[in-house]
Amino acid sequence: METGEDRTEYIAEAVRDAAAASRALSIAGSGSKAFYGRTPTGTTLDVSSHRGIVNYAPTELILTARAGTPLAEIEAALAGQGQMLPFEPPHFGGGGTLGGAVAAGLAGPRRPFTGAVRDMVLGLRLVNGNGEVLHFGGEVMKNVAGYDLSRLNTGALGTLGVILEVTVKVLPRPETEASVRLELPAEALHGAVEGWLRQGVPVSAAVHDGEAALLRLSGTHSGVEQGLARVGGEALADAATVWADWRDHRHPFFARTDTPLWRIALPPGQQPEGLPGEAVTDWAGQQLWLRTDADTAAVRGPVTARGGHAALFAGGDRDSDVFQPLSPVLMRAHRRVKQAFDPGAILNPGRLYPE
Amino acid sequence: MAAPSRYRDEDTRFSVDRDDLITRLSAILPGEGLIVHEAGLRAYECDGLSAYRQLPLVVAVPETVEQVQAVLRLASEWDVPVVARGSGTSLSGGALPHPQGILLSLGKFNRILSVDAQRRIARVQPGVRNLAISEAAAPHGLYYAPDPSSQIACSIGGNVSENAGGVHCLKYGLTVHNVLEVTAVTIDGELVTIGSEAPDTPGYDLLALMHGSEGMLAVIVEIAVKLLPEPPTKSVLMASFDDVEHGGHAVAAIIAAGVIPGGLEMMDGPAIQAAEDFVHAGYDTGAAAILICELDGTDAEVADQLESVQALMREHGATRIQVAADDAEKARFWAGRKAAFPAVGRISPDYYCMDGTIPRHQLAHVLRRIRELSSEYGLGVVNVFHAGDGNLHPLILFDGNRPGELETAERLGGEILTLCVEVGGTVTGEHGVGMEKINEMCVQFRTAELNQFHAVKHAFDPRGLLNPGKAVPTLARCAEFGAMHVHNGELPHPELERF
Numbered sequence: 132m133e134t135g136e137d138r139t140e141y142i143a144e145a146v147r148d149a150a151a152a153s154r155a156l157s158i159a160g161s162g163s164k165a166f167y168g169r170t171p172t173g174t175t176l177d178v179s180s181h182r183g184i185v186n187y188a189p190t191e192l193i194l195t196a197r198a199g200t201p202l203a204e205i206e207a208a209l210a211g212q213g214q215m216l217p218f219e220p221p222h223f224g225g226g227g228t229l230g231g232a233v234a235a236g237l238a239g240p241r242r243p244f245t246g247a248v249r250d251m252v253l254g255l256r257l258v259n260g261n262g263e264v265l266h267f268g269g270e271v272m273k274n275v276a277g278y279d280l281s282r283l284n285t286g287a288l289g290t291l292g293v294i295l296e297v298t299v300k301v302l303p304r305p306e307t308e309a310s311v312r313l314e315l316p317a318e319a320l321h322g323a324v325e326g327w328l329r330q331g332v333p334v335s336a337a338v339h340d341g342e343a344a345l346l347r348l349s350g351t352h353s354g355v356e357q358g359l360a361r362v363g364g365e366a367l368a369d370a371a372t373v374w375a376d377w378r379d380h381r382h383p384f385f386a387r388t389d390t391p392l393w394r395i396a397l398p399p400g401q402q403p404e405g406l407p408g409e410a411v412t413d414w415a416g417q418q419l420w421l422r423t424d425a426d427t428a429a430v431r432g433p434v435t436a437r438g439g440h441a442a443l444f445a446g447g448d449r450d451s452d453v454f455q456p457l458s459p460v461l462m463r464a465h466r467r468v469k470q471a472f473d474p475g476a477i478l479n480p481g482r483l484y485p486e
Numbered sequence: 487m488a489a490p491s492r493y494r495d496e497d498t499r500f501s502v503d504r505d506d507l508i509t510r511l512s513a514i515l516p517g518e519g520l521i522v523h524e525a526g527l528r529a530y531e532c533d534g535l536s537a538y539r540q541l542p543l544v545v546a547v548p549e550t551v552e553q554v555q556a557v558l559r560l561a562s563e564w565d566v567p568v569v570a571r572g573s574g575t576s577l578s579g580g581a582l583p584h585p586q587g588i589l590l591s592l593g594k595f596n597r598i599l600s601v602d603a604q605r606r607i608a609r610v611q612p613g614v615r616n617l618a619i620s621e622a623a624a625p626h627g628l629y630y631a632p633d634p635s636s637q638i639a640c641s642i643g644g645n646v647s648e649n650a651g652g653v654h655c656l657k658y659g660l661t662v663h664n665v666l667e668v669t670a671v672t673i674d675g676e677l678v679t680i681g682s683e684a685p686d687t688p689g690y691d692l693l694a695l696m697h698g699s700e701g702m703l704a705v706i707v708e709i710a711v712k713l714l715p716e717p718p719t720k721s722v723l724m725a726s727f728d729d730v731e732h733g734g735h736a737v738a739a740i741i742a743a744g745v746i747p748g749g750l751e752m753m754d755g756p757a758i759q760a761a762e763d764f765v766h767a768g769y770d771t772g773a774a775a776i777l778i779c780e781l782d783g784t785d786a787e788v789a790d791q792l793e794s795v796q797a798l799m800r801e802h803g804a805t806r807i808q809v810a811a812d813d814a815e816k817a818r819f820w821a822g823r824k825a826a827f828p829a830v831g832r833i834s835p836d837y838y839c840m841d842g843t844i845p846r847h848q849l850a851h852v853l854r855r856i857r858e859l860s861s862e863y864g865l866g867v868v869n870v871f872h873a874g875d876g877n878l879h880p881l882i883l884f885d886g887n888r889p890g891e892l893e894t895a896e897r898l899g900g901e902i903l904t905l906c907v908e909v910g911g912t913v914t915g916e917h918g919v920g921m922e923k924i925n926e927m928c929v930q931f932r933t934a935e936l937n938q939f940h941a942v943k944h945a946f947d948p949r950g951l952l953n954p955g956k957a958v959p960t961l962a963r964c965a966e967f968g969a970m971h972v973h974n975g976e977l978p979h980p981e982l983e984r985f
């Protein structure tokens with residue numbers, strides 16, 4: 132099974148050298164999410180050559196691969212066995228590595244129905260800020276030995292460790308999928324999907340592109356047939372491309388890069404009022420993509436009033452509070468956690484929050 | 487008979503004047519909120535692992551969040567250990583009191599604060615029983631998915647702290663996959679909200695970190711959980727095999743075929759017999775193993791899957807397949823599995839429940855090795871298995887009244903856990919490390935990982951007051967334990983001096 136190259140020693144040594152010299156490192160995989168987070172500082176540590184699938188056991192529903200392994204390579208291997216990454220990670224610009232996907236914690240349209248990146252992370256190897264190679268979790272579904280530092284590192288944007296290797300839970304691809312386009316106001320999407328889920332309709336994606344809702348059903352042939360009869364709408368032509376474009380931000384809404392793009396996460400059934408700009412809806416209403424030049428307060432005000440949070444996803448001032456500021460107690464906990472992994476603050480410093 | 491303390495010297499480095507502590511605590515906790523008499527303390531001396539017993543200095547039973555904050559502030563100021571306790575069903579001694587500390591019971595935090603049926607969110611206090619959440623959600627056609635066998639008793643706060651699992655976790659996830667937010671009190675007495683109702687929260691995933699943290703990082707005082715709609719249809723079937731290995735292959739085949747059952751459980755011959763004698767579920771007592779499989783979804787989906795699962799089971803040597811005809815029979819099929827522990831309790835004076843997880847393809851090897859160890863040690867072992875996700879519960883049968891038998895059972899248990907690690911698994915899938923598996927942690931992790939765990943603990947609780955001596959072993963403990971154990975031909979802590 133083992134393919135690719137093991138660069139553990141090179142990476143650990145690079146971190147040890149940087150730690151000794153108090154030199155910041157900016158960790159990079161394929162660079163597909165270089166735009167994301169606050170402005171990177173420090174010398175680039177390229178981990179893309181540390182790649183290859185280390186173990187794939189289809190009947191155990193697990194796959195272990197080195198961080199630099201391209202998502203495309205992993206997905207091809209999984210497809211060969213009729214399986215998939217449940218969280219449908221984006222391949223921005225066609226790139227993306229497993230390490231980057233886990234570090235960023237971003238997931239595609241399937242997320243509300245099958246789970247987030249962190250839900251599928253079972254174990255990982257990483258290099259902490261002292262240059263030590265550590266292994267947490269494992270290759271089994273259930274494991275409560277020690278604190279869950281694998282999930283803690285998921286979405287941490289490389290600020291706690293250089294991710295070397297990840298074990299993820301994988302799932303069978305659904306027997307069949309079908310997609311439809313429906314005339315439905317965006318505000319009605321959450322309620323409608325909720326109603327269908329309760330009738331057992333196997334919804335696996337629900338977005339609204341500003342004009343109409345797009346819905347994907349995944350499951351057994353009969354389950355999808357039954358579901359289609361319930362939801363109605365017209366069949367979506369070229370559905371696979373439509374969903375890949377949506378996942379990878381190739382939909383025309385995302386093409387206009389002159390205006391900052393915000394990502395908004397919301398509790399179920401909550402609609403922020405008076406958001407500036409133009410928005411599209413994903414995750415059955417729980418994730419909005421917003422294009423606006425309006426200032427941060429104009430975006431975060433209505434969103435926090437509804438219990439959500441907003442991140443300046445792309446564009447705009449990358450040295451500002453790109454991610455929503457935390458309460459003082461939480462921020463203190465964050466600083467201490469960072470300190471626990473990276474006492475010299477050399478790993479992607481400032482990428483998530485100002486140091 | 488006073489059992490020797492499980493705590494080490496470095497875990498019991500505290501010193502507090504008990505009378506002084508009582509005076510200060512009674513100002514915070516009037517009336518019955520503070521238990522100081524031995525008879526009252528006895529009720530808290532152990533959790534579900536009753537072989538381990540220890541009286542705390544006092545038991546605090548706060549009723550309000552402000553009281554919890556005040557107790558922790560006091561503990562912080564006076565360097566007093568605090569052990570949080572929900573329902574005390576932990577099987578790893580996680581809620582075992584500390585001899586120099588406060589046992590903090592969340593028993594009075596037993597209210598369901600809200601059930602938002604439309605948005606499928608329930609807000610509950612930590613002492614609410616797991617099953618009570620599903621009961622409150624049921625009128626709305628909803629339920630809370632993780633269903634540990636102890637669900638009539640265990641608390642949701644304890645579930646978060648252990649990241650509890652249940653028979654429905656294969657498809658619907660563990661506690662960590664079903665909790666949206668927790669409110670916790672830090673050792674400094676500060677209130678902090680971790681997570682949110684949104685699908686994610688900015689910054690580090692401290693919500694995941696809280697799961698399985700065994701009361702070591704903070705005290706949880708409120709929890710928001712996700713509720714799921716009851717599936718329109720469920721079907722339960724039970725298949726017999728004349729060889730455990732065939733059952734294992736059937737499980738792999740079902741999953742390879744792309745079916746994720748709502749539940750998939752295996753029991754071996756002795757477990758079947760014990761359960762059948764106890765609940766009369768109609769189990770096939772002639773079988774070497776049975777698989778209980780629940781399929782859920784719409785009528786059409788379930789019908790499809792039922793057909794393919796039966797075909798796969800037959801293909802892999804099922805000698806008999808029974809499909810539950812109605813809800814009563816479904817409940818009966820499950821009853822034997824859910825009552826497996828008490829059933830075993832009837833056939834043996836005592837049993838010791840292990841909780842290893844293994845890669846499923848190692849099942850036959852592990853069971854064979856367990857049988858060998860069982861005869862070597864002269865103690866029976868009964869196996870129940872969350873087959874879908876590889877979580878094995880060998881129950882070691884012993885008689886605590888026979889001198890030395892508990893110790894033999896513990897040694898056998900240690901060997902079984904080491905075996906789980908050797909085949910690529912873990913010493914605990916869902917019951918936690920607690921005090922029980924603290925030595926086996928030295929087998930699973932090296933010094934560098936243990937140090938990282940300690941650093942994270944330090945980030946939340948710098949003076950180590952929350953549940954001292956549990957979950958993560960000190961390096962001194964591992965050095966002592968490692969002197970007796972060699973792992974994969976190499977010592978796990980080669981840099982430490984052996985003594």
Ligand SMILES: Cc1cc2nc3c(=O)[nH]c(=O)nc-3n(C[C@H](O)[C@H](O)[C@H](O)COP(=O)(O)OP(=O)(O)OC[C@H]3O[C@@H](n4cnc5c(N)ncnc54)[C@H](O)[C@@H]3O)c2cc1C
Pocket residue numbers: 533534569570571572573574575576577579580581592612633634635636639640641642643644645646647648649650651652653700701702704705706707827828916917953
């Ligand atoms: C018969 C039987 C069957 C079982 N079956 C299963 C099963 O199927 N799956 C499974 O996962 N477990 C099972 N268990 C184990 C046990 O029920 C679970 O670990 C459960 O989650 C413990 O909950 P509790 O409320 O009893 O916690 P306790 O035993 O009171 O405490 C457990 C740990 O959590 C900490 N804790 C408790 N409440 C809080 C809080 N509010 N804040 C911070 N820390 C806290 C304690 O300090 C301790 O470390 C079983 C136990 C028994 C006796």
